[in-house]
Amino acid sequence: MNGDEENKLIGRLKKGDERAFLALYDRYASRVHGLTLRILGDPMLAEEATQDTFLKLWSRSREYLAERGPFLPWLLTIARHVAIDRLRLETRRPTLSNSIDPDETWQNLPDLDSVTDESRWRSLYFAVQELHPDQRDVIELAYYQGMSQSEIAEVLGWPLGTVKTRLRAAMENLRVVWNEN
Amino acid sequence: MTHDEHTPHRGNIPAYAIGALDDRDVAALETHLRSCLSCQNELAEYRAMSASLLMAVPPKHPPAALRTRLAGKLPSARKITRPRFTFSLNRFALGLTVIALFVLNLVSLMQLRQIQSQQARLSSQFENAQAALVMLSSPNIIMLPVLGENVSGTLLLDRERNQAVLVTQNLPPLSENQIYQIWLVKPDGGRDSAGLFSPESGQSYTTQNISTSQPFSDYLGIGVTVEPAGGSDAPTGERVFKVDF
16 A cells, blocks of 8 residues: 555544544554553454554544644554554553564564655664663653653652663664654 | 853754754754754754654555455445444334334324213203203103294203203204304393204214203203304294294
């Protein structure tokens, strides 16, 4: 699927075309589910969050404006909010997903048009994995579980200043990798 | 912008870019960002990178059942799902029941009114017949013949008690918007209304009590005309019959 095809599908979706909706689901469900599973860490909750994300896509597709950016980040932003809201609703103690199965990484990824973007995302993923564990924990809690620095300090039992330092260092390391690729 | 002014805010940019900066620090940073171009550029870089963190997650296929479930929640599927149909059927049945009850109540009400009307007519007829029987037992009663074409009958008149009952036979039935009206005929030719009546369907005779506040001796007789339902102030229709006193 190229960009034109995707734009046509989105255009049809905005008009209530269910087949276009399901085509976009087939295209991006694994992306959305990967993210919700990463955030929630529970297959059943992740499945519900993935469903809610696509239901929001169905009802809010008109809000997407192509001139503001690509479709996938927009969709994944919805997924992130849905999953984090669900995480807060469940009042579960945030879990640290350090044990990511390397066999799953990128193997099921469908062919994408932009190899460059894909390779940058892949590099960023590995950069996150290669962070010092303390820095990775901070990124995990801040970005994938929607916690503020104060909340992270409370959860991990670290001084707030330590959290700020580690978060800043982690983000700087990731930015370097991002800019290099 | 001095280095001292710049540094404390710059350190908060990474956390701000991913939404992790505490609320108490957000306002100060945003104020600084409005006037600091280099911090704006740095924030843009962090934001671009952090947006890509959304994609920096291994894809994971959801269970196949999710697609089926999702398709089932789309409008076209909801239109044919059984629960919705059942719900619609229930509403239809409920609506039908309400309408049926309404019609049933309406019919019952109409029947009740018919019965009440019939009961009132029978009651009036009974009173008239009873009055006739009482009068027949009176020694002072006189019986005066009804004078009219194709109509026969008798007027029972008791001058002492100032009572009169009219008994007629073969009176033609009237339409719903007509009625028979009895007139007492004064010596000067004037008429006083003395009652309205309609023949009972299915009965060959009609008994009608005639009432007046004046003595019957003040009148020359009675006349009966066909008038619009509700009666008239003075005769307007053709006279059907008369009784001379």
